[in-house]
Amino acid sequence: MAVVTEREYLLFINGEATEPADGELRELVEPASGEPLGRVALAGEKDVDRAVEAAHAALAGDWGRTPPTERSRLLHALADAIVANRKEIAELESRNVGKAISSVKLEINQAVENFRYYGSAIATIAGRSNPLGGSLLFYSLKEPVGVAGQIVPWNYPLTMATWKLAPALAAGCTVVLKPDEATPLSALRVAELASEVGFPPGVINIVPGGGPTTGAYLVSHPGVDKVAFTGSTATGSEVMKLASDGIKRLTLELGGKSPNIVFADADLGSAIPSSVWSIYYAAGQSCEARSRVLVEKPLYDEFVNRFSEGAGTLKVGDPLDPETQVGSLISENHRKRVHGFVEKGREEGAEVVVGGEPGNGAGAFYPPTVLAKVDNAMSVAQEEIFGPVVTVIPFEDEKDAVRVANDVRYGLMATVWTGDPARGHRLARQIKAGTVGINMPYTAFPGIPFGGYKQSGFGRELGLETLELYLETKSVIVSTSPKPINPFGI
Numbered sequence: 001m002a003v004v005t006e007r008e009y010l011l012f013i014n015g016e017a018t019e020p021a022d023g024e025l026r027e028l029v030e031p032a033s034g035e036p037l038g039r040v041a042l043a044g045e046k047d048v049d050r051a052v053e054a055a056h057a058a059l060a061g062d063w064g065r066t067p068p069t070e071r072s073r074l075l076h077a078l079a080d081a082i083v084a085n086r087k088e089i090a091e092l093e094s095r096n097v098g099k100a101i102s103s104v105k106l107e108i109n110q111a112v113e114n115f116r117y118y119g120s121a122i123a124t125i126a127g128r129s130n131p132l133g134g135s136l137l138f139y140s141l142k143e144p145v146g147v148a149g150q151i152v153p154w155n156y157p158l159t160m161a162t163w164k165l166a167p168a169l170a171a172g173c174t175v176v177l178k179p180d181e182a183t184p185l186s187a188l189r190v191a192e193l194a195s196e197v198g199f200p201p202g203v204i205n206i207v208p209g210g211g212p213t214t215g216a217y218l219v220s221h222p223g224v225d226k227v228a229f230t231g232s233t234a235t236g237s238e239v240m241k242l243a244s245d246g247i248k249r250l251t252l253e254l255g256g257k258s259p260n261i262v263f264a265d266a267d268l269g270s271a272i273p274s275s276v277w278s279i280y281y282a283a284g285q286s287c288e289a290r291s292r293v294l295v296e297k298p299l300y301d302e303f304v305n306r307f308s309e310g311a312g313t314l315k316v317g318d319p320l321d322p323e324t325q326v327g328s329l330i331s332e333n334h335r336k337r338v339h340g341f342v343e344k345g346r347e348e349g350a351e352v353v354v355g356g357e358p359g360n361g362a363g364a365f366y367p368p369t370v371l372a373k374v375d376n377a378m379s380v381a382q383e384e385i386f387g388p389v390v391t392v393i394p395f396e397d398e399k400d401a402v403r404v405a406n407d408v409r410y411g412l413m414a415t416v417w418t419g420d421p422a423r424g425h426r427l428a429r430q431i432k433a434g435t436v437g438i439n440m441p442y443t444a445f446p447g448i449p450f451g452g453y454k455q456s457g458f459g460r461e462l463g464l465e466t467l468e469l470y471l472e473t474k475s476v477i478v479s480t481s482p483k484p485i486n487p488f489g490i
C-alpha cells in the first residue's frame with residue numbers, strides 16, 4: 001500500500017503513492033489505546049490540483065474509452081482483491097477507527113458485495129429511443145458526469161468510500177476522494193488494490209485532509225463536476241453553498257435522529273435485542289442509529305428495564321478482540337462531546353438508567369447508556385449525539401407515534417415493531433424517512449436505495465438510482481428526410 005516506511009501513508013494520486021507537494025505529514029493515534037498508529041500525508045491545494053488533473057487526464061485517455069464490460073470486470077476484480085486482503089483491511093480499519101472488528105468484518109463483506117452489485121448494474125446503463133413522428137429519429141446517450149469529488153466521514157471510512165466509489169466507477173466517472181483526516185487508511189488501501197487489479201492511473205485518487213481546507217478546496221475546484229458528500233447536516237449546508245458557485249451536481253448524505261417505534265403488541269423477543277443492536281453497534285456512531293426509541297405507554301416500564309438489562313451486558317473493549325461488541329469512540333474529544341449530551345439530558349430531566357459515566361482508562365471508551373423519561377422536545381432527543389446513548393420516549397397510540405417520529409429535522413431511517421402487519425405498512429407510508437424497516441433492524445443492502453428525507457440530505461446511495469447521479473443524459477435528434485430543411489423558407 002501507500003507506505004514508505006512501515007508507518008507512513010502517502011497520498012494516492014495518478015496510480016501511485018505520492019508525497020504531498022504542499023500538504024503535511026500528521027501523526028495518527030489509535031483511538032482505543034491512545035498509541036501512535038503511523039504518519040499520514042494530508043493534501044494541500046497543489047495536491048488536490050494534481051489529483052483533479054490526473055482524474056481529467058484519465059477521462060480523456062484510457063478510462064474514457066474503456067467499454068462497460070471492462071469496467072464491470074475491473075469492479076469484480078477489485079471485489080476479489082478486497083476478499084483476498086480482508087484480514088489486513090479489517091485490522092487496519094479496526095485500529096484506525098477503534099471499531100469492534102466483528103462489525104468491521106461485516107462492513108468489509110458489504111463493501112465487496114457493493115463492488116459486485118455495481119459491477120453487474122453497469123448492464124443497466126442505457127439510453128433510449130422513442131418515435132418522434134415524421135422523419136426525425138431520437139436517441140439518448142448516457143455519459144459520465146466527469147470528475148467526482150467525494151467526501152466521506154470518519155465513522156465508516158471503508159463503507160462510505162466504497163458506497164461512493166463503486167457507482168461512480170460503474171458510470172465511467174473518475175474520482176478524487178477525500179477521507180476524513182483521522183481515518184484515511186482503508187480508502188488508501190482500496191485505491192492501491194484498484195491500481196493492482198488494473199484500474200488505469202488517475203481513475204481513483206485519494207487525498208486525505210482537513211474539512212474546511214482540503215475538503216472545501218475540492219468542492220470549489222473548477223475541475224470537479226460532481227460533489228458527493230457524506231457527513232453532518234451543518235457541513236452539508238456549507239458544502240451546498242460552496243458547490244452552488246459552479247452549479248455542480250450534488251448529493252448529500254447527512255445526519256439522523258432515527259426513531260425505533262415499539263408497539264405493545266410487538267414480538268419483544270426480537271424487538272428488544274434488535275433495538276439494543278440498532279443503537280449500540282459502531283458505538284452509536286452511525287448516521288442511521290435508532291437513537292430515539294419510542295415505546296407505547298403500557299409497555300414503557302417493562303421495555304426500559306429489559307432494554308437496559310441488555311445494554312448492560314454488552315462487551316465493551318479492545319476493538320481487535322473478536323468477542324467485543326462495542327469498541328471505542330473515535331477520539332477523546334468526541335467522548336467529551338457525547339458525555340456533555342448525557343449531562344445535558346440529566347439537567348433536562350432525563351433519568352440515566354445505565355451507563356452515563358465515561359471510563360477513566362486509556363482509550364476513548366463510553367459505556368452503552370440509556371436515558372429514560374425523555375420528552376421528544378429535549379435536546380438529547382432532537383440533536384445527533386453520535387455515541388452509545390439512547391433516548392426512550394413514551395407514546396400514546398399510533399397517531400401519536402407518527403407525530404413524535406416525524407417531529408425532528410432529520411429523516412434518514414425508522415424501524416417499526418408491531419404484531420399488526422397492516423399497521424407496519426401504514427406507518428411506513430406516514431413516516432418521513434428514506435428507509436423504513438418493519439420488524440427488522442438492518443438498514444443498508446447493496447441494491448436498495450439509502451438516503452435521507454428532510455435535513456438528512458438528498459440523493460440515494462447503494463441503489464440503481466445512484467448510477468443516474470453520476471450520469472448525464474444527452475439527447476440526439478436527427479433528420480432522416482432526403483428533403484432540404486429550410487425553416488424560414490428562404
Ligand code: NAD
Pocket residue numbers: 151152153154155156160178179180181209210211212213214215216217219230231232233234235236238239253254255256286287288384386412451452456457
Ligand atoms: P463532518 O461533517 O464533520 O465531516 C464529514 C467530512 O466532511 C469529513 O471528511 C470532513 O473532513 C469534511 N468536511 C468538514 N468540513 C468541510 C467543509 N467545510 N468543506 C468540505 N468538507 C468538509 O461529519 P463527521 O463528524 O465526520 O461525520 C459524522 C456525520 O456524518 C454525522 O452527522 C453522521 O450522521 C453523518 N453520516 C451520514 C451518513 C449517511 O449516509 N447519511 C453516513 C455516515 C455518516
